[in-house]
Amino acid sequence: MTRILVVLAALSSLVSVVGAQQPEEVAELAARGEAIFRQPAACWTCHGEDAQGLIGPSLQFGPTPFDIDYQFRSNPQMAPLRELLQPEPEDLVAVSVFLRTFFGAEPADIDVDGLRATLNSVQEFEHVPDYFLTERDQALAEVETFESVLADWQRRAKTGSIKRDYEVREVASFEPGEPKFTPEPGKTYFYENLSTGGAFRPADVAPPESTQIVVGDAETKEIIASYELAPELRGGVHTTVMSPDGKYVYIIGARPFSQAESAFSLTTPQSLLKVDAITLQPVKQLMTGARLHHGQIFQDRYLLLDSFARDADGLDVMLFDPETDRVVGGIRSDELGGSPYTAWTDDEYIYLLMEPLGYGTALGDKTWSGFLAAGQLRTGTLTSMRPFWVARVDPITWEVVNEYPYPGYRGDWIAFDAAREHMYIPAGGSSNLSKVNLASGEVVWAAPTGISPYGANLNADESEIWVANKGETTGMMGRTISVLENETGRSLETLFSGYGVDHLLLAPNGREFWATSNSEGRIYVFDAVTREQAHIIDMPKFAAPHGLVWVHYDENGESRVVRDQGGFHNGIDPRLGRALDY
Numbered sequence: 001m002t003r004i005l006v007v008l009a010a011l012s013s014l015v016s017v018v019g020a021q022q023p024e025e026v027a028e029l030a031a032r033g034e035a036i037f038r039q040p041a042a043c044w045t046c047h048g049e050d051a052q053g054l055i056g057p058s059l060q061f062g063p064t065p066f067d068i069d070y071q072f073r074s075n076p077q078m079a080p081l082r083e084l085l086q087p088e089p090e091d092l093v094a095v096s097v098f099l100r101t102f103f104g105a106e107p108a109d110i111d112v113d114g115l116r117a118t119l120n121s122v123q124e125f126e127h128v129p130d131y132f133l134t135e136r137d138q139a140l141a142e143v144e145t146f147e148s149v150l151a152d153w154q155r156r157a158k159t160g161s162i163k164r165d166y167e168v169r170e171v172a173s174f175e176p177g178e179p180k181f182t183p184e185p186g187k188t189y190f191y192e193n194l195s196t197g198g199a200f201r202p203a204d205v206a207p208p209e210s211t212q213i214v215v216g217d218a219e220t221k222e223i224i225a226s227y228e229l230a231p232e233l234r235g236g237v238h239t240t241v242m243s244p245d246g247k248y249v250y251i252i253g254a255r256p257f258s259q260a261e262s263a264f265s266l267t268t269p270q271s272l273l274k275v276d277a278i279t280l281q282p283v284k285q286l287m288t289g290a291r292l293h294h295g296q297i298f299q300d301r302y303l304l305l306d307s308f309a310r311d312a313d314g315l316d317v318m319l320f321d322p323e324t325d326r327v328v329g330g331i332r333s334d335e336l337g338g339s340p341y342t343a344w345t346d347d348e349y350i351y352l353l354m355e356p357l358g359y360g361t362a363l364g365d366k367t368w369s370g371f372l373a374a375g376q377l378r379t380g381t382l383t384s385m386r387p388f389w390v391a392r393v394d395p396i397t398w399e400v401v402n403e404y405p406y407p408g409y410r411g412d413w414i415a416f417d418a419a420r421e422h423m424y425i426p427a428g429g430s431s432n433l434s435k436v437n438l439a440s441g442e443v444v445w446a447a448p449t450g451i452s453p454y455g456a457n458l459n460a461d462e463s464e465i466w467v468a469n470k471g472e473t474t475g476m477m478g479r480t481i482s483v484l485e486n487e488t489g490r491s492l493e494t495l496f497s498g499y500g501v502d503h504l505l506l507a508p509n510g511r512e513f514w515a516t517s518n519s520e521g522r523i524y525v526f527d528a529v530t531r532e533q534a535h536i537i538d539m540p541k542f543a544a545p546h547g548l549v550w551v552h553y554d555e556n557g558e559s560r561v562v563r564d565q566g567g568f569h570n571g572i573d574p575r576l577g578r579a580l581d582y
């Protein structure tokens with residue numbers, strides 16, 4: 001009996017030691033907790049210096065460590081702080097103790113071990129109950145992460161040179177005609193090829209009968225000359241590309257002797273018209289075996305052209321010499337293990353936005369595969385897809401030297417930073433943008449954008465990347481521009497812009513972003529610093545602009561292209577401190 005009493009007394013003294021809490025321990029924890037609470041950007045910023053509530057509610061009720069942990073895991077506003085603090089369990093206990101003392105609890109009344117014990121229930125909280133998986137569910141669960149794409153990646157392209165050739169045929173030549181304007185030394189002009197499209201043409205404006213070539217003053221934004229091609233030369237226009245010397249514009253023309261019903265189709269190969277940049281009239285009609293989609297200057301010498309459709313022996317992507325109007329080399333989907341959508345360059349390599357084959361059977365396996373599939377993802381007809389990737393081709397050996405899988409579906413565009421360290425891929429099928437390290441292939445970040453983005457470009461100090469939310473592949477008419485932080489991908493602002501903007505380019509003065517609205521037949525110009533909308537340039541007859549090229553005339557009246565959809569050229573690059581001053 002005595003012994004039992006002694007044991008009980010010992011136990012009760014133990015309990016009383018724990019229950020009483022050494023005031024030093026409580027004081028230490030409270031100090032530690034206060035330091036955490038008052039750290040820059042920590043609790044006080046949202047809950048108030050007095051913890052009585054600000055953006056977040058009052059904490060006077062005395063949250064337990066579990067309560068704080070629960071918020072860290074479930075409250076998106078507090079998740080970044082968790083990332084920053086990486087709190088230990090004892091940190092949570094400390095903050096909890098601090099808040100109690102702060103609101104007047106006696107140290108002796110604070111049951112520290114009891115508070116610690118609340119964290120035991122975290123495990124229970126994290127426990128996921130058993131759930132049922134069908135075989136299909138299991139198959140999906142195995143491939144649903146981007147990590148699994150990387151782990152599974154196997155080279156798609158054939159090894160070795162994949163170079164192909166094509167003999168361009170000249171089918172007609174024309175007199176260039178009279179000048180439409182006289183370029184002035186020191187001035188910069190912009191060129192636009194216009195299709196006949198434009199969904200939002202004002203009711204009192206008659207649609208154009210044919211495609212047009214338009215020139216404007218880059219400084220005043222005035223249209224100074226335009227020319228509508230003869231209707232029999234009208235093709236399905238989709239880009240603006242010029243020779244590096246700024247003397248010729250290339251625009252899609254009709255097929256010679258074409259049947260009327262196929263003449264304007266997006267999918268039939270058409271001709272390439274070479275147009276005098278001053279008279280704006282064609283001088284040659286060429287058959288390249290392909291219907292041009294995008295074009296841009298390559299290494300200030302060649303034109304990198306990609307095609308919407310091609311003849312059986314035609315090329316999907318080609319390097320074209322504007323001095324001889326011949327193809328110097330090309331690529332076909334056959335060797336790539338997928339279909340190239342568009343081609344891009346950092347002026348060293350050729351980069352192809354690759355799509356997995358087999359989705360768009362109705363229109364063959366050409367580019368439409370990704371477009372149709374991305375649309376089907378939107379409607380739920382498809383619930384997932386095989387991955388998309390970028391193939392990097394060395395134009396000297398014509399080998400695919402890298403394949404870069406990226407998170408997201410149906411990349412539409414590639415932008416490069418000035419140092420050629422990263423590429424940025426807006427993906428229309430998944431409405432996100434990936435920043436990829438070119439040397440390692442590592443995805444630095446992937447971030448959400450607005451609806452189905454198309455074009456993207458960095459600003460002059462490369463602190464921001466702007467993305468045109470076109471609504472591509474969705475049938476949904478996007479009309480915003482997302483501004484993201486280059487370093488992190490964090491969203492900085494969403495700008496209101498025109499419907500259906502696809503090309504979005506930093507101007508060669510480095511101070512403006514130009515956004516071409518297909519749907520409205522206009523160009524929106526934004527101040528790149530204030531992000532304000534500065535001008536709207538109406539295209540003649542509100543026809544849809546495709547492309548955008550700037551040509552500069554130097555003091556001696558010599559012309560050169562300084563900017564096109566792919567990049568800056570001929571010595572100009574505002575990101576490297578070499579902006580045009582106008």
Ligand code: HEC
Pocket residue numbers: 036037041042043044045046047055056057058059063067068071075077078081095
């Ligand atoms: C960026 C702002 C922000 C920061 C920083 C922040 N919180 Fe919160 N916190 C909130 C918001 C907002 C809520 C309310 C969430 C809701 O209503 O669902 C909240 C809720 C809570 C709750 C739940 C309150 C309740 O009534 O149930 C606790 C506990 C809490 N925060 C503790 C903390 C602690 C401790 C810190 C610092 C370690 C902290 N928070 C830092 C914004 C913040």
